[in-house]
Amino acid sequence: MATTTRTIEVELSTSGLDQAGRPQRVPLVTNDGGTAVALEAPPMLEPDLEGEHMLINIGPQHPATHGVLRLVLELDGETVVRCIPHIGYLHCGFEKIGEYRQYNQIIPWTDREDYLNSPGNNVAFALGAERLFGVEITERCKVLRVIVMELSRIISHLVWMGTTCIDIGAFTPFLWAFNHREEIYVLLEQWVGARLTTTITRVGGMAADIPDGWTERLQSFIDRFPKTLNDIDEMLTRNGIWVGRTVGLGVMSPEEAINYGLSGPMLRASGVAYDVRKDFPYLYYETYDFEVPVGVNGDVYDRFLVRFEELRQSTRILQQALDRLPDGPVNIDDPRIILPPKSKATSDMESMIHHFKVVMEGPRPPVGESYVAVESPKGEKGYYMVSDGTSKPVRWRIRPPSFVNLSAIPKMVEGHLLSDVIAINASIDIVMGEIDR
Amino acid sequence: MKDVTETFEIVAAGAAVASGPAPTTPKNVPHRGGPENPSAEALRAQFGDAIQKVDVCWGETTVYVAGKRLGEIVRWLHDDPSQQYDYLADVTAVEYRETEQPLEVVWHLRSLPYRRFLRLKVEIPKGAALEADSVWEIYKGADWLERECYDMFGIQFRGHPDLRRILMWEQYKEGYPLRKDFPLRGRFSRSEQLRQALAQNPEAKYSMEELSIADAFAELPKDMRQRLSAGERTGE
Numbered sequence: 001m002a003t004t005t006r007t008i009e010v011e012l013s014t015s016g017l018d019q020a021g022r023p024q025r026v027p028l029v030t031n032d033g034g035t036a037v038a039l040e041a042p043p044m045l046e047p048d049l050e051g052e053h054m055l056i057n058i059g060p061q062h063p064a065t066h067g068v069l070r071l072v073l074e075l076d077g078e079t080v081v082r083c084i085p086h087i088g089y090l091h092c093g094f095e096k097i098g099e100y101r102q103y104n105q106i107i108p109w110t111d112r113e114d115y116l117n118s119p120g121n122n123v124a125f126a127l128g129a130e131r132l133f134g135v136e137i138t139e140r141c142k143v144l145r146v147i148v149m150e151l152s153r154i155i156s157h158l159v160w161m162g163t164t165c166i167d168i169g170a171f172t173p174f175l176w177a178f179n180h181r182e183e184i185y186v187l188l189e190q191w192v193g194a195r196l197t198t199t200i201t202r203v204g205g206m207a208a209d210i211p212d213g214w215t216e217r218l219q220s221f222i223d224r225f226p227k228t229l230n231d232i233d234e235m236l237t238r239n240g241i242w243v244g245r246t247v248g249l250g251v252m253s254p255e256e257a258i259n260y261g262l263s264g265p266m267l268r269a270s271g272v273a274y275d276v277r278k279d280f281p282y283l284y285y286e287t288y289d290f291e292v293p294v295g296v297n298g299d300v301y302d303r304f305l306v307r308f309e310e311l312r313q314s315t316r317i318l319q320q321a322l323d324r325l326p327d328g329p330v331n332i333d334d335p336r337i338i339l340p341p342k343s344k345a346t347s348d349m350e351s352m353i354h355h356f357k358v359v360m361e362g363p364r365p366p367v368g369e370s371y372v373a374v375e376s377p378k379g380e381k382g383y384y385m386v387s388d389g390t391s392k393p394v395r396w397r398i399r400p401p402s403f404v405n406l407s408a409i410p411k412m413v414e415g416h417l418l419s420d421v422i423a424i425n426a427s428i429d430i431v432m433g434e435i436d437r
Numbered sequence: 438m439k440d441v442t443e444t445f446e447i448v449a450a451g452a453a454v455a456s457g458p459a460p461t462t463p464k465n466v467p468h469r470g471g472p473e474n475p476s477a478e479a480l481r482a483q484f485g486d487a488i489q490k491v492d493v494c495w496g497e498t499t500v501y502v503a504g505k506r507l508g509e510i511v512r513w514l515h516d517d518p519s520q521q522y523d524y525l526a527d528v529t530a531v532e533y534r535e536t537e538q539p540l541e542v543v544w545h546l547r548s549l550p551y552r553r554f555l556r557l558k559v560e561i562p563k564g565a566a567l568e569a570d571s572v573w574e575i576y577k578g579a580d581w582l583e584r585e586c587y588d589m590f591g592i593q594f595r596g597h598p599d600l601r602r603i604l605m606w607e608q609y610k611e612g613y614p615l616r617k618d619f620p621l622r623g624r625f626s627r628s629e630q631l632r633q634a635l636a637q638n639p640e641a642k643y644s645m646e647e648l649s650i651a652d653a654f655a656e657l658p659k660d661m662r663q664r665l666s667a668g669e670r671t672g673e
Contacts, residue, residue: 070639086639088604095589096614100621131495134468258523258549261578272549273451274524279552281462294451366468368494371545371556373526384545386531394534399527399545407581436604 053081056418060089064167064422067432071409071421078417083410090436098396102362103129103203106396111197113398114434116159119188119198120152120376126201127282128372128383132365133337135204140328142283144210146321147218148200149283149374150314151184154225156377156429157307157314161232164304164426168245173232180228183221190214203363204338205331215322222318229311237305246301250412250424253298260408263401264379265306266428270298276375288317300427307429337363362391371399378402378429398437402430454549466496474498474555476520476548484510497556504559508570508596511557514546515575522546522555525576528583530590532617542569542592561592571596589615606637
């Protein structure tokens with residue numbers, strides 16, 4: 001520091017702006033007299049970077065890539081000129097394995113692709129399989145599935161918000177978000193005994209009905225959750241650092257967003273109010289009163305706002321679903337698909353034979369195919385199934401929203417700074433388990 | 438519970454992308470038959486013989502089209518104001534267990550303004566070249582979807598700018614995993630698969646495109662430079 005050429009005296013209560021209104025970026029230190037001085041580093045000659053580009057490799061093992069994503073970047077100084085993503089590190093061949101499994105046996109695999117949205121994937125798969133089987137689920141099951149889907153949306157958005165805060169430099173909202181996420185995992189654990197890998201649905205119903213007192217605990221969550229949302233709102237929405245690190249980054253125009261196949265909050269942040277729940281409804285979502293938030297500029301900040309508002313809307317849907325939850329059976333009354341109760345299967349001969357037949361032979365859908373898409377927290381998640389009349393699908397295809405959303409990352413990061421690549425990548429809300437499958 | 442709509446001054450409630458009555462959840466959908474997507478009739482009128490068959494299964498309309506004219510048909514569906522299929526949901530393929538049945542390439546299209554869903558299929562008979570038109574020119578989102586389809590089935594998409602493996606690594610030698618002649622456990626023994634996978638070390642390699650960035654080539658280790666200048670292709 002002794003070699004600095006000059007010092008600038010500034011007040012401690014500085015606005016952080018210099019006389020021209022530009023941000024004062026030089027570090028402040030206290031000198032002997034008790035006043036703060038800003039030390040200006042000696043002027044450095046900018047090297048002539050014309051034509052000299054740098055190759056930077058990020059990942060696959062990097063905390064800010066949200067999984068095993070590898071980005072190869074071409075940099076001009078600090079500006080990204082080109083981005084070449086590499087994926088596939090988590091490829092497990094779920095779709096291949098599914099061709100060797102009965103429909104109910106595939107449901108555990110759906111837990112493991114988008115593992116932040118396991119219950120939502122279970123519901124989506126069950127809906128697809130039920131269309132293929134041509135069965136109509138019970139009223140209680142429909143409402144329970146809506147509750148499950150919205151809970152899993154809240155989980156996924158909270159994890160997104162927490163990890164994105166960490167990426168950008170805020171730590172407190174991460175703790176608040178994970179606290180409430182934990183509450184939902186406790187609710188799920190009380191229901192089906194598992195937290196992350198729930199396997200909560202079966203073809204034609206649910207793994208179990210909700211336990212006694214569960215609705216009161218959910219109500220307590222719904223009552224307390226908006227307060228935390230308001231706290232996070234106060235903390236982030238008008239926070240200068242947060243705004244400065246997110247506004248104007250990774251902008252996608254509405255036309256581009258549609259053309260690139262973006263879906264979910266990524267598409268809605270660009271101003272396109274496409275929500276599968278509204279446009280191609282399932283589970284009678286059209287009877288619930290909720291809004292589809294859309295952004296204006298399609299940048300990282302708008303994606304944050306849209307996801308944030310979706311948390312509030314999900315809470316609204318949860319309240320409505322809880323209020324209308326009807327009594328009645330959870331599973332359909334179809335012995336070709338639904339197993340007998342476990343207690344009867346071990347004590348009653350006919351039930352045991354029935355259990356054996358359904359487990360060993362498996363339910364058989366008629367020849368046909370179905371594509372059922374749901375609005376997952378990441379976007380349009382579709383399951384495409386083709387049956388040839390046997391108990392195992394000929395083809396089981398996952399339409400992965402994260403995969404398609406991530407494919408637009410070169411378009412979004414080019415021209416931005418290297419440090420903004422992290423914020424833009426975080427805003428896509430990728431889960432590598434779903435991208436690589 | 439607090440009023441949850443209080444932040445709506447920043448994020449607006451979006452106007453629906455489509456006009457017309459709000460859609461409802463499909464109920465009691467018949468297995469075969471049922472109302473056909475109106476676009477199927479428009480396609481027949483527009484393209485005649487190129488539309489081979491229209492099938493409605495569980496309420497979803499599938500149009501089988503001639504492979505040679507697929508690009509043209511998708512372009513029309515995308516551009517025509519009465520269709521406006523502006524959203525490509527998925528590109529995939531289906532191979533059946535019956536060995537004589539043709540392999541199918543499947544496109545799932547959505548028209549957001551009209552709230553329509555259409556499935557296009559091109560049949561590729563067994564033994565024919567696995568080729569299909571790329572729709573990348575029409576939908577930029579097709580880039581990775583077609584690469585995945587190529588990676589898993591070996592279908593060559595004519596006109597795709599950068600058709601290479603995406604989930605498997607570039608030197609993957611076992612073939613195309615989702616084909617029915619590919620065994621579930623792979624073609625090689627477990628130990629051989631493990632040996633090949635560990636030998637890849639993809640992060641140590643860059644594609645020629647990546648190496649073209651400035652002086653990256655000059656900074657490579659000497660032996661790697663020699664191998665590359667001898668014509669060896671590296672990395673993905």
